[in-house]
Amino acid sequence: MSQPPEDLxxxxxxxxxxRFEPRASLGPEIAGRWRQGERPGRGTPHVRRWIGIAAxxxxxxxxxxxxxxxxLQPLRAYAVDHCxxxxxxxxxxDDGLMVVARRGTEVRRLAIYEDRDGSRTFTPxxxxxxxxxxxxxxxAPLLPGIITTEFCCLDYDGGGPSDxxxxxxxxxxDRISMAAIYERGAVGELR
Amino acid sequence: xxxxxxxxxGRAVYSYLRFHLPSADAAEDVTSETFLKVFQAxxxxxxxxxxxxxxxxRIAQNTLRDHLRRARVRRHVSIATMRDLAxxxxxxxxxxxxxxxxxxxxxxxAGLPDRDREIIxxxxxxxxxxxxxxxxxxxKEAAVRTRLWRALARLRGLLDVEGGEP
Numbered sequence: 001m002s003q004p005p006e007d008l009x010x011x012x013x014x015x016x017x018x019r020f021e022p023r024a025s026l027g028p029e030i031a032g033r034w035r036q037g038e039r040p041g042r043g044t045p046h047v048r049r050w051i052g053i054a055a056x057x058x059x060x061x062x063x064x065x066x067x068x069x070x071x072l073q074p075l076r077a078y079a080v081d082h083c084x085x086x087x088x089x090x091x092x093x094d095d096g097l098m099v100v101a102r103r104g105t106e107v108r109r110l111a112i113y114e115d116r117d118g119s120r121t122f123t124p125x126x127x128x129x130x131x132x133x134x135x136x137x138x139x140a141p142l143l144p145g146i147i148t149t150e151f152c153c154l155d156y157d158g159g160g161p162s163d164x165x166x167x168x169x170x171x172x173x174d175r176i177s178m179a180a181i182y183e184r185g186a187v188g189e190l191r
Numbered sequence: 192x193x194x195x196x197x198x199x200x201g202r203a204v205y206s207y208l209r210f211h212l213p214s215a216d217a218a219e220d221v222t223s224e225t226f227l228k229v230f231q232a233x234x235x236x237x238x239x240x241x242x243x244x245x246x247x248x249r250i251a252q253n254t255l256r257d258h259l260r261r262a263r264v265r266r267h268v269s270i271a272t273m274r275d276l277a278x279x280x281x282x283x284x285x286x287x288x289x290x291x292x293x294x295x296x297x298x299x300x301a302g303l304p305d306r307d308r309e310i311i312x313x314x315x316x317x318x319x320x321x322x323x324x325x326x327x328x329x330x331k332e333a334a335v336r337t338r339l340w341r342a343l344a345r346l347r348g349l350l351d352v353e354g355g356e357p
Contacts, residue, residue: 002336004339004340004343005340005344007344007347008340008343008344008347011343011346011347011350012343014292014296015296015311015314015315015343016315018210018276018293018296018315018316019206019276019277019318020205020206020209020210020215020218020275020276020277020316021202021205021206021275021276021277022201022202022205022215022218022219022222022275023215023219023275026201026205026219026222026223027194027197027198027201029223030197030222030223030226030227031194031197033223033227034226034227034230038227039227039231040224040227040228040231041228
């Protein structure tokens with residue numbers, strides 16, 4: 001190459017002296033990566049490292065989200081409409097049971113209705129014979145003639161297995177004085 | 192044969208890339224990517240189209256361009272990243288002065304247009320002569336000289352503005 005102009009010669013000389021040396025192991029490392037099947041076009045190692053970290057963070061985030069959903073599942077309200085049986089002892093299988101529960105844990109509301117229109121589900125025209133929230137209650141004095149009936153076993157609380165029993169105290173023909181749901185196998189555990 | 196190419200051109204490619212990249216890590220990454228591409232395309236190399244050196248440097252140019260576009264690399268050059276700078280200075284003080292001088296030089300280079308950086312990197316970074324640079328860039332040798340002197344003049348201007356007489 002011919003000489004640069006006079007005023008650039010010192011800069012030319014300086015730049016000629018600048019040389020960078022790769023570490024001695026870089027060549028064998030590239031050859032090793034090639035032999036192990038690594039191919040170009042998938043980002044540099046540093047880029048791949050960040051992609052790996054981002055993927056790990058995403059996986060942890062996904063795991064936490066799934067765990068959160070699973071933990072939240074029992075808290076979600078679940079409604080059961082079960083019709084029809086003779087719950088009040090009146091002789092006709094025209095009573096329906098409405099349950100609002102946290103899956104498999106707690107019954108928040110329990111209502112017994114008379115399926116007047118024969119729709120086999122609760123509709124606005126049906127008469128509610130018993131309604132409670134929270135703990136069991138007795139809505140009428142325990143008069144002579146009360147019939148206590150236990151129905152077992154169905155999944156009344158949406159928990160999955162059919163392990164719930166329903167106990168109803170009915171005063172024929174159409175009064176319900178008490179109703180409760182409990183889980184069979186867990187003695188005395190009222191829902 | 193492909194690995195013999197690294198032996199022959201690996202240092203030159205690395206040094207060329209290092210003129211454009213702010214750290215040894217980045218230069219190693221792009222050198223690796225370049226030679227993985229070279230190994231992959233070795234079967235398709237046609238000697239009739241030119242020397243392997245020209246072909247390899249073109250791959251390095253493209254890989255560097257992709258890297259710069261992807262990574263939006265900072266142009267700042269720090270002395271702390273000069274662990275790969277070759278130096279024959281006998282004392283630590285002289286080495287430090289040399290590193291400072293080179294950092295200033297490369298820092299000023301970052302202010303040049305891509306075209307200027309490219310020709311300076313090829314000529315001084317890789318140590319290619321003007322004929323080889325002309326082959327890589329696909330221009331005449333005389334044009335290489337003209338472009339190089341203009342690039343150096345602009346670099347000199349930037350160094351003067353920064354007050355750093357190298």
